[in-house]
Amino acid sequence: MSGFAAALLLLAVAVTLVAACYGVSSVVAVAPTAAPAGPFLSGGEPAEHAFSRFHVRWYPLTMVYLAFEMEMLFMYPWTLVLSSVGPSAVIEMFLFLGVLLAGVTYAWREGALRWT
Amino acid sequence: MVEAAPWLVLVLPAMLAVATIGVVTFDAALAARAAGRPESLAVSASVPFREAARLLVGQRRTTLAADGVLWRAGVITLPVAALSAALVLPLGTASVADLAVGVVWFNAMEILAWAAVWLAGWGPNSAFSLVGGYRFVAQGLAYELPHMFALITAATAAGTLRIGGIVEAQADLWFVVWMPVAFVVYLLSAAAMAFWGPFDAPVGRELAGGAAAELSGVDRLLFLGGRRLLLVVAAAMAVPLFLGGGGGPLLPAWLWTLLKTAAVLAAVVWLGRRFPTVRMERFMEVAWMVLIPLTILQALVVSLVVLVR
Amino acid sequence: MDLTSRLLRLGAGRPHVLLVEAPGGTEPRLAVEREARTRGWPAAGSPADADLVVIAGRVTDDLAAPADRLGRQAPRPRVRLAAPDASSTGRLLEEAAARLAAGGDLEDDAPASAPPESHSSHSPTPPGDHAGHGDMEMDMPGGVPMADRGEDRDGLLLDQLHVPLGPLLPDWPAGLVVQTTLQGDVIQDARVEVVGGPASSFWDEPWRRLASGDPVTVGAASRRRIAGHLDSLARLLTVAGWADAATRARQLRDELLAGAPAAELGPRLWRLTRRVRRSRTLRWLTDDLGAVPADTSVVRAWGDVTARWSGWLAAAEQLLPDIDRSDRLPLGDAPRDPPAELVAMLPGLLTGTELATARLVVASLDPDLAELGTPAEVPGG
Numbered sequence: 083m084s085g086f087a088a089a090l091l092l093l094a095v096a097v098t099l100v101a102a103c104y105g106v107s108s109v110v111a112v113a114p115t116a117a118p119a120g121p122f123l124s125g126g127e128p129a130e131h132a133f134s135r136f137h138v139r140w141y142p143l144t145m146v147y148l149a150f151e152m153e154m155l156f157m158y159p160w161t162l163v164l165s166s167v168g169p170s171a172v173i174e175m176f177l178f179l180g181v182l183l184a185g186v187t188y189a190w191r192e193g194a195l196r197w198t
Numbered sequence: 199m200v201e202a203a204p205w206l207v208l209v210l211p212a213m214l215a216v217a218t219i220g221v222v223t224f225d226a227a228l229a230a231r232a233a234g235r236p237e238s239l240a241v242s243a244s245v246p247f248r249e250a251a252r253l254l255v256g257q258r259r260t261t262l263a264a265d266g267v268l269w270r271a272g273v274i275t276l277p278v279a280a281l282s283a284a285l286v287l288p289l290g291t292a293s294v295a296d297l298a299v300g301v302v303w304f305n306a307m308e309i310l311a312w313a314a315v316w317l318a319g320w321g322p323n324s325a326f327s328l329v330g331g332y333r334f335v336a337q338g339l340a341y342e343l344p345h346m347f348a349l350i351t352a353a354t355a356a357g358t359l360r361i362g363g364i365v366e367a368q369a370d371l372w373f374v375v376w377m378p379v380a381f382v383v384y385l386l387s388a389a390a391m392a393f394w395g396p397f398d399a400p401v402g403r404e405l406a407g408g409a410a411a412e413l414s415g416v417d418r419l420l421f422l423g424g425r426r427l428l429l430v431v432a433a434a435m436a437v438p439l440f441l442g443g444g445g446g447p448l449l450p451a452w453l454w455t456l457l458k459t460a461a462v463l464a465a466v467v468w469l470g471r472r473f474p475t476v477r478m479e480r481f482m483e484v485a486w487m488v489l490i491p492l493t494i495l496q497a498l499v500v501s502l503v504v505l506v507r
Numbered sequence: 508m509d510l511t512s513r514l515l516r517l518g519a520g521r522p523h524v525l526l527v528e529a530p531g532g533t534e535p536r537l538a539v540e541r542e543a544r545t546r547g548w549p550a551a552g553s554p555a556d557a558d559l560v561v562i563a564g565r566v567t568d569d570l571a572a573p574a575d576r577l578g579r580q581a582p583r584p585r586v587r588l589a590a591p592d593a594s595s596t597g598r599l600l601e602e603a604a605a606r607l608a609a610g611g612d613l614e615d616d617a618p619a620s621a622p623p624e625s626h627s628s629h630s631p632t633p634p635g636d637h638a639g640h641g642d643m644e645m646d647m648p649g650g651v652p653m654a655d656r657g658e659d660r661d662g663l664l665l666d667q668l669h670v671p672l673g674p675l676l677p678d679w680p681a682g683l684v685v686q687t688t689l690q691g692d693v694i695q696d697a698r699v700e701v702v703g704g705p706a707s708s709f710w711d712e713p714w715r716r717l718a719s720g721d722p723v724t725v726g727a728a729s730r731r732r733i734a735g736h737l738d739s740l741a742r743l744l745t746v747a748g749w750a751d752a753a754t755r756a757r758q759l760r761d762e763l764l765a766g767a768p769a770a771e772l773g774p775r776l777w778r779l780t781r782r783v784r785r786s787r788t789l790r791w792l793t794d795d796l797g798a799v800p801a802d803t804s805v806v807r808a809w810g811d812v813t814a815r816w817s818g819w820l821a822a823a824e825q826l827l828p829d830i831d832r833s834d835r836l837p838l839g840d841a842p843r844d845p846p847a848e849l850v851a852m853l854p855g856l857l858t859g860t861e862l863a864t865a866r867l868v869v870a871s872l873d874p875d876l877a878e879l880g881t882p883a884e885v886p887g888g
Contacts (some may be wrong), residue, residue, distance in 0.1 A: 086205045088284050089303075094279040095207055100274055100420060107416035110511050113583040118341035120479050121324030122406050122553045122580060122870075124270050124684075125527075125573025125675035131263060132653035133326045134666035137691030143482070146484040147339050154346050158302055164298050166506055179491040179494055186486055194707055195483045220674040232751035233544050234758045241547075242687070245521065245707035252518030252558070255511055259555055263648040308662040325670045329692045329862060396748075396788070403678070404746040406553040406868040473788050475748025477863055480792060 142194040144185060153182055200362030200443070203292035210294055216425065217430045217463065222246035224467050228506060232471070252282070253419035261322045261412050269321020273417045275314035277424030283307035284431045286361045290444040290452030293361065300361035301353050304435060305346065308391055311428060312338045312461035315393070315400055315409050320506045322412035330408025334400035336478040337390055340485035345387035347493035348380040352439045356501050360361050372442040378504070379496040381440045383489055385466060388432035395470025402475055403426075405476055433466050512610075514674040515584060518558075519608035522586075524548050524600075525557035527675040528578065529704020530682035530877045532564020538596035541562055544754065546600070552677060554580035558611075559603050564681065568703045573675050584611030618771045657688065657695065660859065663691045669817050673864070674702050678745045680869065683850070687855065687865070694865055697857040699850055701879050703785045707879040710735040723836045727799075729829040730752040731789045732759045734816065736819040740783070743816055746863075746870045747789065755779050769831050776827055780820040787867075797868030812871040846874040 109173050120128055138144075157175065189195065226245035230237045260266065285307075286293055286300035297303050312335060319331015320417065353359050356367035364373075374381045390397040401408040413421055436445060437458045444451025524543045525753040528536045539561050543550065560578050565867040566589065586603040590596060606612070651831040654666040672685040679712065688696040713728040737760035744753035759776060783789065793812040801809045807818060849872050856872075857865045 083296040084296040085202065085285075088202065089282065089297075090387050091204065091207050092210075092285050092294055092562040093278070093282060095211060096278045099211060099281075100277060103254075103416055103420060107258070107419075110255050110514060111257055111415060112255050112511060112515065113257045115260060116263070116582055118260050118262050118462065119580045120576065121670055122320065122326060122411055122555065124679070125570075127575045127576070128262065128325075128651055129669040130652050130654045131321075131648075132323045132654075132668060133263075133265070134668060136328060136332055137659070137665045138332065138335075138695070139473050139691060139693070140482070141338065143339055143486075144476050149345070150343050154343075154350070157346075158299075158353075158359065160356065162351055162359065164354060164501060164851050165357050165507075169505060171380055172498075172505060175501075176494075183491060183494070186490070188458075190483070193310055193484055197479055229549075229751070229754075230547060233547070233754045235545065235547060237547065248517055248521040251514040252521070252523075255514045255518060255584065259582050261653065265671075323688065325668050329689075332692065398748060399863065401749055402751070402863065403552050404748070404863050406676070407556060410556075410557050411553045418556070419592050473749065474744070474786070474792055475863075476788070477792060477861075479861065 131141075137178050139197040140191065146194065149185065150182060153178060200288045200298045200365055200438075201292055202294070202394045204294060206292055206294045207287065207337060210287070210289070210378045211281060213289065214284060215282070216429060216457065217245075218426045220460070220465055220468055221430060222249065224464060227472075228468065237356050241276065249422075250419060256415035258415035258417055259412065263318070264412075265321045270417070272314045272317025272319075273413065273421045273424075275310055275317070275419050275426055277333055279307050279310035279314060280431050281422055283428070284434075287431060287434055288361060288438050288443055288455070290367060290450065290455050296360060296362040299359045301349050301359045301364075303338040304361075305349060308428065308432065309338075309342070311391060313327050314424075318413070319400070319409035322443065324412050327409050327411045330400045330402070330405050330411065332404075333402075333478065334393060334409065336482070337393065337397060337400065340482050341387040341390035342476060344383045344485065344489040344493050345391070347490070348384040349439070350434070350498050351377055351380040351493070351497045353505055354497065354504060357504065361438050365410040365438045365445070367459055368432070369445060372430065372440065372445075374440040375498055377496055378439070378475045379492055380500075381436070381492055382435055384440065385462070385469075386489075388429065388436065389469060391406050391432055392429035394425070394429050396473040396476045397471070399475050399477060399502050405483055430460075430463065433462045436462050442469055515610060516608045519604050520690055522548055522558035522604055522607055523551035523556050524559045524561060524585075525551040525554055525577075525581065525677060526561045526563060527677055527678075528681040529562060529564030529566055529570050529574075529674075530702075530879075532562070532590070532681060533709035533877070534593040535590040535596065536563035536681075537709075537761065537764070538593040538758060539590055539600070541601050542597045544757065544761075548760065550677065553577075555582060557581045558584065558607055559586050559588060559600070562675070564703075565591050565705050565706065570674060575866050576677050586611050613744055632670055634716075645653060655831045655868030657690070659690050659693075659695060666875050667695065670726075672705075678742050678870070679866075680874050680876060683869070683874065683877070685853065685865075685869070687857070687862075689862070692862045694860055694862065695853045695858050698866075699853050701876050704877055704879065706877045708739075708875050710875055711878070715836065717836055725832040725836050726830050728836050729826045729832070730766075733823045733830065734763045736823045737763065739822075740869070742814060743867065743870040744783070746866045747792065749786075749789065752779070752783055752786075760858075763830070769827055772830075773827055776823060780824055784817065784820060793871075794868060796864055797854060797860075797871060799856070803848070803852070805852070808849060808852065810871055812867055815871040846876050846879055848878070849874040850876070 160175055204456040205365040223243045240364050276350045283304050299329055316331040319327045356364040389395045401410045441458050444455045446454040560581050562574050566574050584607055588603055588605050654668055656664045659665050668689045670687050670689050673679050673683045681702050684700040686698040686701055687694045713723045713731050719722045737756045741753045741756035762763040790813055796812040798811045799808045802810055856868050
């Protein structure tokens with residue numbers, strides 16, 4: 083059986099187990115799903131829905147993170163060819179990482195890693 | 199020598215469940231000791247069953263105008279992703295599938311936890327759970343890159359992305375000996391990805407349970423159980439990656455795997471109770487300016503060694 | 508449903524307790540915490556996680572609606588308990604666990620809880636009444652509007668959520684309500700109110716008795732003071748996420764109040780204070796938070812959060828040798844700082860902080876509002 087067929091099989095087993103949990107719960111639970119309750123606000127009632135545009139203060143960091151993620155996409159195959167390609171592979175990859183680290187340092191000095 | 203054994207598909211969930219029960223037992227024993235009330239093993243071992251029973255008979259809840267589809271999808275994704283990540287986890291000499299890109303598969307499956315926790319935080323239309331969900335995304339930005347570098351370091355030393363190949367490459371010397379930085383960073387990131395211990399801000403007490411604030415009944419069981427399952431899988435993966443898999447004298451491979459996994463899990467669970475919760479606004483600098491350069495340096499050292507070999 | 512009842516009994520052996528405090532409820536809260544801790548029952552962080560919902564203290568009129576809402580938010584099986592005083596708390600909890608094993612409270616709550624409480628402040632207009640308004644209100648599920656926008660400190664218009672912290676929140680000073688306006692997880696605006704009470708403060712009891720003429724020993728007063736500091740420390744450590752150290756602090760507090768001698772408690776107190784002081788992680792997390800300048804009159808609030816919890820540790824160590832003394836407390840010995848000024852400081856300290864930081868700041872000030880008690884908005888900030 084190929085690897086990904088086994089993955090599908092494992093996924094099917096996982097979903098079956100989850101469904102079994104829900105099934106057991108529907109039989110065994112002391113009461114059916116409760117009527118909608120308000121969110122927990124220390125006993126208060128909600129003034130508005132919580133579905134809102136959440137102000138993410140660390141969004142500049144996500145841009146830097148994306149740059150690194152794109153680099154990681156290249157690092158995975160790089161590990162496979164490292165020993166055959168030789169020193170040039172190491173030099174290129176770590177120079178690239180150095181450039182990215184310089185960008186991270188700049189972001190750090192600009193305060194993208196601190197918020198509030 | 200790790201071989202693929204599809205029949206493990208049925209045994210693997212059972213063994214992971216046993217490990218999860220062990221984690222809950224150990225955690226309860228530590229909590230009882232801290233409360234000045236040391237309890238017997240039997241009492242601690244009954245805790246996971248009591249919790250599971252309590253949650254199975256518990257009533258499920260929904261909240262005002264909750265996004266039911268996304269909410270339940272998030273809750274379900276966490277245990278399913280954890281189990282899927284265990285596809286390449288070798289128990290001794292056999293894993294369910296020894297994919298040629300096993301490391302990448304593991305990484306991809308545990309990243310699904312980001313979506314799971316955020317969805318679980320978004321779904322119930324509650325301010326506290328929303329904040330908890332976003333906290334996990336921020337935490338992900340901090341731990342994921344050091345985690346990936348640690349994985350890359352192990353893969354580089356073995357020259358392959360196949361978990362079986364990484365185990366074989368440690369036949370002479372375990373990786374933890376000559377890449378300790380990667381090992382420590384991997385353990386920290388394993389705790390962070392399961393939002394355990396010092397990294398439990400997404401489900402923190404000061405946030406009324408954070409992303410799990412509005413969960414009850416079997417949903418809570420699946421979400422928090424999935425979290426512990428992810429911790430088990432991530433900690434267990436440290437064994438083939440850094441601790442030589444099933445290698446060792448005298449005992450059979452599967453027993454060595456079990457012992458090493460138990461040791462790593464005990465260390466991670468203990469670590470969880472030892473420190474206060476780390477806030478990302480303080481930790482992010484440390485993660486990006488200390489951990490990432492350290493892991494890059496570690497990777498450089500390892501790749502130089504590989505070249506010289 | 509034999510399986511259900513078996514599982515119920517299994518689960519009822521370890522119920523999760525949601526413990527909230529109303530002003531004047533310090534003594535029953537301490538009793539419930541002690542009883543739950545000795546039985547190994549964990550504390551719940553929210554009603555969804557709770558099996559027992561315990562409200563310690565007297566529930567006044569302005570706390571009645573929040574208390575009711577809180578109880579209804581807990582899923583079944585649940586038992587709602589009121590603990591107005593500290594008598595026979597152990598038996599109360601045991602009976603509650605027994606009721607839980609039998610399925611919990613079975614009151615009928617269907618009409619009041621659906622649709623939930625939001626209609627109390629907006630009267631539901633029938634769609635035909637106001638032509639324009641009718642369309643708008645039909646879009647809002649549950650009668651609750653979507654989040655509105657407000658300016659942040661840079662002038663950007665961002666969505667705002669109004670999240671009250673308190674009155675019925677675990678590990679939160681009793682009677683305190685901080686009405687926050689959140690943008691993301693940063694508090695843009697904080698208004699402080701005090702609800703519940705007035706009631707007599709448990710921590711100030713020795714000095715109250717002294718002022719009314721009763722003889723009070725130095726030992727009793729020291730014990731109460733150290734226990735108060737340990738209680739504040741336990742709350743701060745819980746909010747900071749260090750549950751084990753918090754449990755140890757609570758255990759010491761309970762033994763202190765139960766009258767254990769200094770010889771027995773001394774080594775354990777030193778161990779706790781040494782461990783908390785040596786925790787560089789805790790310092791790193793609490794440094795430079797909620798800094799109160801040294802020119803305010805409230806002496807014990809000076810400094811940042813680290814300075815305040817270090818102050819508790821130092822005061823506890825300093826007072827420990829006095830807990831066995833039986834000489835009389837001299838008249839004029841002062842109790843803690845008045846809470847009204849602490850509360851007036853809060854809006855300024857909390858604006859612009861993140862939620863976790865805000866909770867740490869409030870926990871480090873830990874105002875005792877039992878005697879303040881009039882439900883009024885506190886000016887300032």
